[in-house]
Amino acid sequence: MAGTNRPRLLRYILLSIGWISVAFGVIGIFLPVLPTTPFLLLAAACFARSSPRFYHWLVSHPRLGPWIVHYLDGHGIPLKGKVYAIVLMWLSIGLSCYLVPLPWARGFMLTSAVLVTIYILRQKTLRNTPHD
Numbered sequence: 570m571a572g573t574n575r576p577r578l579l580r581y582i583l584l585s586i587g588w589i590s591v592a593f594g595v596i597g598i599f600l601p602v603l604p605t606t607p608f609l610l611l612a613a614a615c616f617a618r619s620s621p622r623f624y625h626w627l628v629s630h631p632r633l634g635p636w637i638v639h640y641l642d643g644h645g646i647p648l649k650g651k652v653y654a655i656v657l658m659w660l661s662i663g664l665s666c667y668l669v670p671l672p673w674a675r676g677f678m679l680t681s682a683v684l685v686t687i688y689i690l691r692q693k694t695l696r697n698t699p700h701d
Contacts, residue, residue, distance in 0.1 A: 580619045580620070581619075583615040583616075583620075584616070584623070586612075586615045587611075587616045590608045590611040590615065591609070591612045593608040594608035604650070606640060606650055606654075607654075609633055610637060613628060613637050613641075643693065644693065644695050645694050645695035646694065648694050648695070648696070651690070651692070651694065658682055662681075662682040
């Protein structure tokens with residue numbers, strides 16, 4: 570991790586995005602509208618590039634760390650996380666397609682939803698975790 574070799578402004582931007590992502594990830598634990606894992610993965614990526622200390626804190630955190638570590642280690646995504654992500658994504662895409670009358674925009678949103686759904690379904694399912 571070369572967090573200290575980055576220009577100062579870039580480090581601050583990455584740290585800001587990282588902490589905002591942590592906040593959204595924590596909110597997502599309690600609010601089913603926000604998916605937790607993608608925000609925590611984004612935070613980990615930002616911290617890995619800006620602050621080894623915060624990266625270590627995040628992946629070692631007793632509540633937040635497992636969401637990241639299980640995914641990065643290839644153990645998979647909890648079934649509950651997969652279901653929430655897919656259902657909420659399709660609900661939001663459906664509402665967006667209803668509200669946006671542009672055919673090309675609808676096509677883009679639907680194509681994106683199909684591709685993301687395929688990606689999520691192809692990921693290994695993590696069994697027997699406290700998050701399920």
